[in-house]
């Protein structure tokens with residue numbers, strides 16, 4: 001059994017490990033852990049710690065994938081529920097569909113009796129006003145339906161890259177029955193354009209799990225993972241015989257082909273079915289964020305969770321490596 005979660009998943013990692021130790025499934029342990037992150041207002045860019053889009057709305061995306069059945073549930077654009085991961089889990093367990101968005105997903109949550117609570121707190125409004133003033137350089141009170149948001153959003157997101165914090169929580173686990181799962185939850189980029197969906201609820205981009213090989217997930221600049229299908233790529237590279245370390249480096253190499261658009265940092269988390277892991281932060285540009293950390297627990301190695309520093313790499317570091325392809 002193992003658990004790997006990013007540093008911002010802290011609020012729920014102890015609970016997830018305890019559940020795994022008590023023979024709960026990887027899916028249920030991840031959903032419980034991520035729910036705690038979503039309910040913690042100090043979590044960054046997740047649930048109650050979520051930050052608003054450019055129009056001032058907090059909208060959440062989440063997903064959970066089952067590596068035994070190669071199946072997932074995902075949601076995007078959730079405004080009325082804090083626990084987006086619970087809606088994603090309900091879709092996985094009980095819907096013929098894989099993904100629901102916005103009002104449809106919220107209706108589904110209501111029908112499944114998931115407690116309703118807006119993630120938009122007074123704190124989110126204050127943070128939004130501050131971010132808006134800093135990165136759009138306008139007073140947010142000028143906002144109306146007639147204002148063209150596209151230019152402001154582009155200026156904020158591209159102009160502030162490397163400074164605007166953006167995150168997600170990701171959990172990957174294997175349970176006592178050797179089933180592997182991965183879960184994600186995020187409010188996405190602060191000041192994103194309304195309706196923007198990142199990688200976190202998109203299977204293959206922000207997450208992927210397959211019991212036969214392992215799992216992968218991404219945080220930070222979702223547009224990069226969407227373009228390169230990064231999580232799926234890591235698992236596929238393991239499938240064709242690469243170690244998890246080589247698989248993550250190959251996925252990094254794929255990222256070096258991206259040109260134009262939103263290029264910033266992407267953190268790629270890979271784990272094989274035995275629990276060997278590789279986490280690398282790819283910096284597209286020199287002013288990337290400091291090396292991220294991640295939580296790791298393996299039943300056979302240690303009773304405690306370790307906080308490990310990820311490797312960081314720049315484009316030139318990756319291009320100078322010897323690759324298999």
Ligand code: GLY
Nearest residue numbers: 188189198220222
């Ligand atoms: N990786 C989270 C996002 O881009 O929304």
